[in-house]
Amino acid sequence: MDGQASKPRLDGRGSRAGDQGLDAVSKDDEVNSPLFNNSLAKGLDMLAKFRNQRNGLSLVELAELTGMTKSSAQRCTFTLESLGYLTKDPKTRKYKLSPKVLEIGFNYIGNNMLVDFANPYLHNLNKETGETVNLAEPYGSNVIYVSRFQSMSHIVAYMSVGTVIPMHCSSSGRAIMSTYPREQQERILDASHLHAYTDKTVTDTDTILRAVESCRTTGIAYTIEEYFPDDLSLACAIIGANGQAIGAINLSVPSSRWTLDDALARFGPQIKQAAFAVSSLKTL
Amino acid sequence: MDGQASKPRLDGRGSRAGDQGLDAVSKDDEVNSPLFNNSLAKGLDMLAKFRNQRNGLSLVELAELTGMTKSSAQRCTFTLESLGYLTKDPKTRKYKLSPKVLEIGFNYIGNNMLVDFANPYLHNLNKETGETVNLAEPYGSNVIYVSRFQSMSHIVAYMSVGTVIPMHCSSSGRAIMSTYPREQQERILDASHLHAYTDKTVTDTDTILRAVESCRTTGIAYTIEEYFPDDLSLACAIIGANGQAIGAINLSVPSSRWTLDDALARFGPQIKQAAFAVSSLKTL
DNA sequence: CACAGAAGTATCGATTATCGATATTTAAAA
DNA sequence: TTTTAAATATCGATAATCGATACTTCTGTG
Numbered sequence A, B: 001m002d003g004q005a006s007k008p009r010l011d012g013r014g015s016r017a018g019d020q021g022l023d024a025v026s027k028d029d030e031v032n033s034p035l036f037n038n039s040l041a042k043g044l045d046m047l048a049k050f051r052n053q054r055n056g057l058s059l060v061e062l063a064e065l066t067g068m069t070k071s072s073a074q075r076c077t078f079t080l081e082s083l084g085y086l087t088k089d090p091k092t093r094k095y096k097l098s099p100k101v102l103e104i105g106f107n108y109i110g111n112n113m114l115v116d117f118a119n120p121y122l123h124n125l126n127k128e129t130g131e132t133v134n135l136a137e138p139y140g141s142n143v144i145y146v147s148r149f150q151s152m153s154h155i156v157a158y159m160s161v162g163t164v165i166p167m168h169c170s171s172s173g174r175a176i177m178s179t180y181p182r183e184q185q186e187r188i189l190d191a192s193h194l195h196a197y198t199d200k201t202v203t204d205t206d207t208i209l210r211a212v213e214s215c216r217t218t219g220i221a222y223t224i225e226e227y228f229p230d231d232l233s234l235a236c237a238i239i240g241a242n243g244q245a246i247g248a249i250n251l252s253v254p255s256s257r258w259t260l261d262d263a264l265a266r267f268g269p270q271i272k273q274a275a276f277a278v279s280s281l282k283t284l
Numbered sequence C: 001c002a003c004a005g006a007a008g009t010a011t012c013g014a015t016t017a018t019c020g021a022t023a024t025t026t027a028a029a030a
Numbered sequence D: 001t002t003t004t005a006a007a008t009a010t011c012g013a014t015a016a017t018c019g020a021t022a023c024t025t026c027t028g029t030g
Helices: A038-048 A059-066 A070-083 A100-110 A113-129 A171-177 A182-191 A205-218 A260-279 B038-048 B059-066 B070-083 B100-110 B113-129 B171-177 B182-191 B205-218 B260-279
Strands: A086-088 A095-097 A132-139 A142-149 A164-166 A221-224 A231-239 A245-254 B086-088 B095-097 B132-139 B142-149 B164-166 B221-224 B231-239 B245-254
Touching: A038 A059, A038 A070, A038 B038, A038 B070, A038 B100, A059 A070, A070 A086, A070 A095, A070 B038, A100 A142, A100 B038, A100 B100, A100 B142, A113 A132, A113 A142, A113 A245, A113 A260, A132 A171, A142 A171, A142 B100, A164 A171, A171 A182, A171 A205, A171 A221, A171 A231, A171 A245, A182 A205, A205 A221, A221 A260, A231 A260, A245 A260, B038 B059, B038 B070, B059 B070, B070 B086, B070 B095, B100 B142, B113 B132, B113 B142, B113 B245, B113 B260, B132 B171, B142 B171, B164 B171, B171 B182, B171 B205, B171 B221, B171 B231, B171 B245, B182 B205, B205 B221, B221 B260, B231 B260, B245 B260
Parallel strands: none
Antiparallel strands: A086 A095, A132 A142, A132 A245, A142 A164, A221 A231, A231 A245, B086 B095, B132 B142, B132 B245, B142 B164, B221 B231, B231 B245
């Protein structure tokens, strides 16, 4: 008959922009399935809208951000506050996330075999080198940090587990990409915004692909001040059962104190050794 | 007319057990409000059910855990998977949390002024002492860790930001409680399970209250192997605008290597100094 | 290898819970 | 105080969620 999915869908959900280049595949069919629960999607979307909103969000702001009607937003905030995921400042009536959201997030880490298995190796690497060591997992066209052991002397950035960074400008991301087939590497870069976070960020696709390719032979990927200033980062992929990366270990030093060659010579073998050890966990 | 809220409510939501003694206040009226969105609550409840479920959960298991019908659970998993919060193992068809939940959870930390402000002081304390330092916030009758700087030499437990520990058996919790009026202290202990996590856990209400009281005078609360084995922990409250704690800083050392008195003498003043400095952030 | 049983998936009409509009109240700004 | 905007409460319509059930796929057992 009509055959067209031309339903107006003015209910706000559906665009889901700002997803940072994740889900490259269109999921429009899924949201139109009779199984898809819109109310749930709206509530989660609302929670996600609190990213970088230090001062909290008012009801109308939330309605605008999510594209809901004020009524819908009202029901959403009421429910989320009842459940303890949001708190409302009684004076300003602005909503903020409550610690309860952390608990949900933490369940991911608490259930994560890779984190469990890798932690002793990360700790050891941190102890031997005295430098900051991270464990990251692939997350769409980004990496997400799931474990972290900081250097005591110099800290380049106060960044928490859960932080998301694009693959293309992170050493871990490049190390992970290096285990993917070329076509997938290109798809990742296409889905990325290739934003220049610093004046050293490489945004040229070919240059990035060459860097990734070189990691294939050396085993170590690196970035120099491409995301955090004064940060020189080396990474090595953790290989899963299918031969592709399930994560990466990276080590960061201040670029003001280290040259790339010195850092590679000093830390490269140790990072590789740790990543190799963790790669033996083939439970994927 | 009938006036009775005697609706059967067999849809599963409503008990919300396992909430670890949080929300002591009954919220039954809220869930019966016409504003309350049950679908949203069910979906979040499902996400919460993944706590300590390393192997993932099948559809029927989720239906049982949440008390939903299989149909409801099916719609829920479908929606959560479409949105990227769950992944389904194509082989076992069990669902697991995906890293996306982390992102929601850690927006809380990213927006947290206290974490931002405290981090340099925590880092400094970690650097000067070489020991593990944490920042915790009150969370119902528990504390939740929101920032962490680990010792490089000895790590008592691989515990991540987001971890929740009962107030009654954590040094941070006792330090926080010490700033509350007696009545509230008792309410917290009543809401707690007073479970003995180790053979040293104090489960006697009066003993705990006395420990809390002594912190009021000394400024430092402590626990010795009451939650983690081989852990001696000292904590000092961070005071907010209203005079009550908005968090606590704690420092952990192996109890096998330190006596309480030595640790208090060595670290007590430094912890207090850090907590005092952070307390100057009176934005609550 | 075939069978049985259980879990996963798809479909469907009934009805209830969600919907947007709007009225009312409260707070902030002029 | 007056004005304006945001927050909260209310309500009938109806579309989206509901549970049941049929169907399919997987798993393990004899």
